[in-house]
Amino acid sequence: MRVFAKLQMEFSWNASANADHFPFYSQNIPFLTLHTDLHEQYHRPTDTADLISPEGIRRVARLAFALVHDLANADQTPAFRPAARQESEETRRSLAEQPPQFPERLGVRWSAESAGERGVRLTSVAAQSAAERAGLRAGDRIVEFAGREIRSSDDFLGAVFTAPSATSAAVLRPDAATPIRVLIELAGKPLRVGIVWRVDDAEPGAAILTAVVPGSPAARANLQVDDRIYQINGRNFSGEEELIQLLGTLPSPIHLGVERKGQMRNVELRLEPAPLRRAA
Missing domain, CATH: 2.30.42.10 (PDZ domain)
Known part of the structure; x- marks a missing residue:
């Protein structure tokens, strides 16, 4: 297991002019800022050496090295997204709060x-x-x-x-x-897995969950809103059409590579309904 496996990460949509990333942002250069957030001693004389966490530094440094290594060996470098100039944490909240559109099957x-x-x-x-x-x-x-x-x-x-x-x-x-x-x-088509998602060119190769149907195979597998699906049965999918095709045709169980707050995990989806429970 990698040293940074237990790091919990939050991905902010804000790009404020308050740190070293901003000159890159202003020149349309993609950037990634690693930050441990603000605290009471931040940029103050009281921020003394005894408050440093060597283990934390080691884990973050290894994460940064792994990111640079992966970028250096990628087939192409990430492109700057002009849409980022109109996006913020409020944009993310607005997307998350949009009610999912489920079919009215029973009435x-x-x-x-x-x-x-x-x-x-x-x-x-x-x-x-x-x-x-x-x-x-x-x-x-x-x-x-x-x-x-x-x-x-x-x-x-x-x-x-x-x-x-x-x-x-x-x-x-x-x-x-x-x-x-x-x-x-029933009206409409069944939801085989029980999820609704969106795609975003800021996160290519991922399906971002916007709703999980209660009682569905996805809910039973503990999938949650904002989870990112990156792989199906150990392989990447080329786009939304392939994702729909794979989720709609693969036999149970289906194994998903899912990221939640920077942590990758394998999720097993069992599509058959839970068995009936008989009274003793």
């Missing part, structure tokens, strides 16, 4: 789970929706959907978004002792 609303009750209880069914066409109605309790036991809202969301178009649900009607089986033809 229902439901209540939060109640202690001791199975599944989720529907509170409304949209007109002309897949749910209405299947005969679902307010008050129904969905205890199983697309072969998955429903124990929470996350289970239900994951099951609906990843289910095939033709599926079924076990529905417990008010005052009924046993559930009935309801056939459902």
Whole structure:
């Protein structure tokens, strides 16, 4: 394991005129600034030698060496992005706060789970929706959907978004002792993995996650918003079209090379739904 493997990194979108990087920035030259952030003694007489962390210096220096080595051996050097002049931390927050666009597949609303009750209880069914066409109605309790036991809202969301178009649900009607089986033809296409992402020319070769569907294979694998996917089954992908093709066709499990705050990790995606749990 590399010495810098445990470094936690934050990547700022601000390029302020307050450090040695700015002359490069002003001349349209790509730059990378390594900084350990401000502290109470920063640029003050109280910033004495006893406050230095030799281990920290060693790890950061080795990281810098590895970066320079990789850049020196790359096929081409990074290009300056004029768009960076209009970007800031506010730009990043704005992108992160944009609501993801998920398909409306079933057309229902439901209540939060109640202690001791199975599944989720529907509170409304949209007109002309897949749910209405299947005969679902307010008050129904969905205890199983697309072969998955429903124990929470996350289970239900994951099951609906990843289910095939033709599926079924076990529905417990008010005052009924046993559930009935309801056939459902869902709208839209299923989300096989359960992620939404964006691409950015500032980060070529990466897919930046903007949403993770609760209860989906991605959520079960602990993928998170702002994670970067760089590899699939140990290889880079050439662009968004190849990423879509690979995620849509590769058999389970799929192994992703994911970066989070500067840390690379291998994530195993198991696409099959979680098995039903039987009562003892």
